[in-house]
Amino acid sequence: MLLFYTPSFLMGLASFVIFNHQDLRFVMVVYVLTIHFFKRILEMLDAAITIGLSYAVSTATMIYAQYISQESPKPSIDLKYVGLGMFLIGITGNFYHHYILSNLRKKGEREYKIPKGGLFGLVICPHYLFEIIEFIGVSFISQTTFAFCFVVGTTFLLMGRSHATRKWYASKFEEEFCKDIKALIPYLF
Incomplete structure (x- = not known):
């Protein structure tokens, strides 16, 4: 804005x-x-x-x-390529779900809608899930304590935001909102 x-x-x-x-x-x-x-x-x-x-x-x-x-010794287990794969999966999934959200309303529409497609049938915030996967990938590439702490902090922040988002959808769309849809992690949370 x-x-x-x-x-x-x-x-x-x-x-x-x-x-x-x-x-x-x-x-x-x-x-x-x-x-x-x-x-x-x-x-x-x-x-x-x-x-x-x-x-x-x-x-x-x-x-x-x-x-x-x-200058530190290299990690005994090299996770940089696993991290790159996770980052690519995360950024692709995040982009895809943001694309779905950006096309949720047609031009001129103002009412809220329940997102559909992708993982939206399982979780209300799949874009957050994939953002977490992105940052786990960054942490695996980096293999530093700070990167790990950043992922933990980001995960808790996005867990809170996704929980609040799910709560909002459940209150706004009492009849239409599927109670089985989780906040962030399919079938769990």
Whole structure:
């Protein structure tokens, strides 16, 4: 949403320069539109900065941990190729389920729907499941303590989010929602 609001805000700012010396009504319209989209950006910015910084710090730390581990003895069991396979499965499954979600509503539709296709018949958040598989793959490639801790933290975060999502779907679609659909892990959770 931040990407959608920023151009409108910038157009408002540019209007002050492009259309200077206009009447009061014109200036008022430009001001109120610019202020509106600036407020929208501020609303989104808090979450965007928090999430963006969290991912940036985690990525930088994981890369740094990998860098400093270069001098350490190599792991006795090399998991990098298993990790690459898991990463490729995870990113493919995550992309596929995000694609299903992006096509859930037709143009102009606003109502919520229960996702169907892929693993959505078994779990409500298969995209989270595959994201976890991606990061397990990264951890296997890396074989550092930090990468392992990152996977554990990400897994617990996504477990909580998927549980809340399942709860929301069950309350929103009391009749249509299949009670057998799990939150994250087919048949288990």
